[in-house]
Amino acid sequence: AAGVIQSPRHLIKEKRETATLKCYPIPRHDTVYWYQQGPGQDPQFLISFYEKMQSDKGSIPDRFSAQQFSDYHSELNMSSLELGDSALYFCASSLGVRDREYYYYNEQFFGPGTRLTVL
């Protein structure tokens, strides 16, 4: 079965440079999430999109921006990179289906991640 695709898988940047991470959701999935995971830490939610509109927002720095395109893929743009931005960045996708209780109990399928190293 098709899974979430992330590119690049590894990225090395210098401080103050910019980076763009790409995420291609599972076919038919209309919801994309971005999480940041530091070494030995839990995934921290950054931002999500549903049907190309921002849905939820977490601890995303102002230096970061993201969007979801018409084909549902998403890009996370990171500027003025800092050493502390070094982490694994996961994209997850889900199908935004509401159940009878009007909740979206949709499993989030995670991609393989992009390992960003800032030197």
Next chain:
Amino acid sequence: GENVEQHPSTLSVQEGDSAVIKCTYSDSASNYFPWYKQELGKRPQLIIDIRSNVGEKKDQRIAVTLNKTAKHFSLHITETQPEDSAVYFCAASLPRQAGTALIFGKGTTLSVSS
């Protein structure tokens, strides 16, 4: 906002023993509680989830229990095997809209020795 606490941070068991991981959440409105397994350098993968209208859910060797009154939920793994060794994360959310974030606990590193 929601806060999830997870205990223990590390857990070592012998193959065949049971393992229990506990989580508490702060927002009484949260109603969705998934558990993810993450092997070193790999992606988190959902192993089981539970909604607040259910007190217990079981899938083969894995079970999850939920106590809404106490605001805590637990993962139970029976007959542990070496391949169960990984980091386990609990999470909580109130998915009123598509794209609702999962709030994760700090994780439990489970080591199963043979």
